[in-house]
Amino acid sequence: MIRSIVSSDRLAGAIALVLAATGPVLAEPDAQALFAEHCAACHAENRLGGTGPALIPETLGRMFGPALEKVISDGRPATQMAGFAETLAPEQVAAIARYLETPLAETPRWSVEDANASRDLSADYKAAEAPVFTADPMNITLVVETGDHHVSVLDGDTFEVLDRFATPFAVHGGPKFSPDGRYVFVMSRDGWVQKYDIWSLQVVGQVRAGLNSRNIAMSGDGKWLAVANYLPQTLTILATEDLGVQKIIDVTGSGGVPSRVSAVYQAPPRESFVLALKDLPQVWEVFYGDNPPVQGFAHDYRMEPAIKTTERFPVRKIPVSDIMDDFFFDLSYTNLIGASRDGARGLVLDLDIGKEVAEVDLPGMPHLGSGITWPWNGTTVMATPHLKDPAISVIDMESWKTVKRIETLGPGFFMRSHSNSPYAWADVFFGPNKDKMHIIDKETLEIVKTLDPEPGKTVAHVEFTKDGDEALVSIWEDDGAVIVYDAKTLEEIKRLPMKKPSGKYNVWNKISFEAGTSH
Template sequence: MLFGGPAAADPAELYHEQCSSCHGESRLGGTGPALIPETLKRMRGPKVANVILHGREATQMPAFAEVIPADQVDELAAWLKTPLTEVPTWNAEQIAESRQMNPDYAPADAPVWSSDPMNITLAVETGDHHVSVLDGDTFEVLDRFPTPFAVHGGPKFDPKGRFVFIMSRDGWVQKYDLYSLKEVGRVRAGLNSRNIAMSADGNWLAVANYLPNTLTILSTEDLSVADVREVKGKDGTPSRVSAVYQAPPRESFVLALKDVPEIWEVFYGKNPPQQGFAHDWRMEGPAHTDIPFPVRKITTPDYLDDFFFDQTYEYVMGASRSGEGGQVIDLVIGQKVADLDLPGMPHLGSGITWKYGDTTVMATPHLKDGTISVIDMESWETVKRIETQGPGFFMRSHENSPYVWADVFFGPHKDKMHVIDKKTLEIIKTLDPVPGATVAHVEFTRDGKHALVSVWEDDGEVLVYDAKTLEIVKRLPMRKPSGKYNVWNKITFSEGTSH
């Protein structure tokens, strides 16, 4: 936004006069983020008005309290929540034009620091849109760099753990070199995006978009556009992409779709299956014309928004949109093989697995009730429902830890963190590190000796726990830290972390 002349009474005129130079004439963003309902869902009217009045710290957003009357700010905030009259396009050419490579970036032959490259941990700070790069042994902050507005979904590391890719709600994808501690570049792959997935070979990055209804695939080497796939069901119904996941053994991306009862599988390997696929999707452009991306569309009995895969990636567990159950889809045969008894809207995306007796179990928190469901991954039966002090959002563990950590993010006891014994499936301790503050999202160090917990407040911190004694050994002040992501745990697909 820029300061201008006298404030206009009409919200559209006011936006044009004061906001469009940064946020775009069509509200789809520029140097500032998109200002449309899809990107403002988590900001209620008063919050939007407050940002307009007082600006946003550590960003280029100025305060308008002395420029726009308060009543007109309220009208503007309400207007920004109204849908666009036309669904915008964001095609390959527009994506390519948005690409910004850092002219000051130069790759380093080796890390510019002496830490263990496999024990680097990233902490996303949503309070002022930064990421801190932590040494996983000393917890020293090696760098703290700015990200695009409103990072969403977990960052993804390349298979060697050198480069990390970070995506924002408004579709910007940032590439950062952990060795050089420098941003490589960024590109806007969508207008309202959900998450990203890295191919197992490290060559491709898939971006799931709500707006427009597309899947974008980027080259990880230079963030160039490989292709943009319009997403429509078998009957031609357009669909938002709820999420995209990688399935390494299958050399494919798997898509959860919001508006059609289908699962899509997009293959990037050199030898994709030859039966049951639409082979008409090929990359455009002289650099990529020889690389096909066959698409398989699997019809499902219900709309499935949230996925969890078994360790073989043959089976995908999907949550029903109603929040009252789920299904198991066999990706090999393309059919449902089991129903899941999961009331209370399970958050399968944060589920984890571990060995339990002679079987493997998967545990998931519920978003609507104080329950954690533990599922047998062979019979698909519920082993146990663990009662918690409220609805939770995240769970974490580690192969070297006997415990599972689970928050109660949405309940009145959001300042609590449950520690659960993997063998007995009982809560053995409930932590209360900062009374009254939201504590959430645990990540372990590479060896599992320490657990990092977010105090999810603007004036927050990351608490470093001894994972054996369950005592705090260090506090790292941060601005509303959300997720933490350890290189080793992520690139090895640790059973204790979501994938």
């Protein structure tokens, strides 16, 4: 016993000498605890996404190792992802990165049966035979308030709040209206799709179409809603009438390589949905019409489809030379303008023939989903802000040449206009001048005024009323507001207090495909 104690004392002394010489042995950072403290609020405890995307190998794509650590440390430009370099030590950042690269115990799936089981139709809902309000139903504007997850329903003439309803957590991607403007559908980042009856001012129901979703698109006939999912890597098709899940399409390329769906867009003249893919150099077109073509695109498919199919929602896969995860369409929906978020160029894809026909000079990460068009000098131009560069590109949609790069006070997120307005409005969402709003003359392509509605506060996103007489601007803060401007004199008319208002969506502008707004 005595010999054992002595040996232990000598061993302890030896360990102490080693520690003194080499320094203390640091414990491995508890990555799961660090994630819970710093990341879970946006990305959820289970890593399946909330206001931020899911953080698992299936959705991280090629972002592993040093690239992932850099995002955690420095944040991600043009997103809400902040950097943690001043909060976390390098070894803590590395531990979190390794944790995110670890697969979940089970790869999450979300089947038709899972989705339909989640469907919840309100027992209290009763469809009104006519609007229960006296306001013009075509001039209703919805305001998404992300501060407390609600949507306010505004009378577009008086700006009275007709209703304010709770939404699923973290609405994303913009609401979509039925073609008659009566119903609106909103989607949350965690995959819930909610249906609301504007006439009745009542929620109809909701269904979970995915686990981490990007946006939704309405079919031209109003029968179907497509949901773009990051997780699982699928496209979900819902019936708008009852929110029933009709089909879930796995998004995979050759060899079964999966891809997240960055966005889905409607293309009404084509009776199709068009998908932007995050991880594959392809553009997908999913047809919802009664007799869609799927092969034989040597000529205009609408005139001479070679092969028909009886399959429901068939998919056409178009190879492209670069990954395109953001789109803009010309007014005929023949030409698709796409840009990779990591690229320095735009590509024009002729959807009729399935081939690239032009390149566009679009460096600086253009936000094409916010692009707008207007007639100019005998042609049609499109204008898009850039998420990295302090500029707006104006492109001739016939020659695909840059007409002008308008220098701004910083990178922007949204642009809006109206056919009855001589101006385009552009925010400066990113950087120190986030409290500014540029007013651009659509003829001279010059900034004619810069508004400063609330110094120091984020100012973003514009929507016009049905007639274009007023413009609504968001103070994008928890104690924010929607500011109503006279769209001609640019003078402030009214302020409506709101909880971090983000997007605003006018029924008429959306269902009529007003050129000054995104679709």
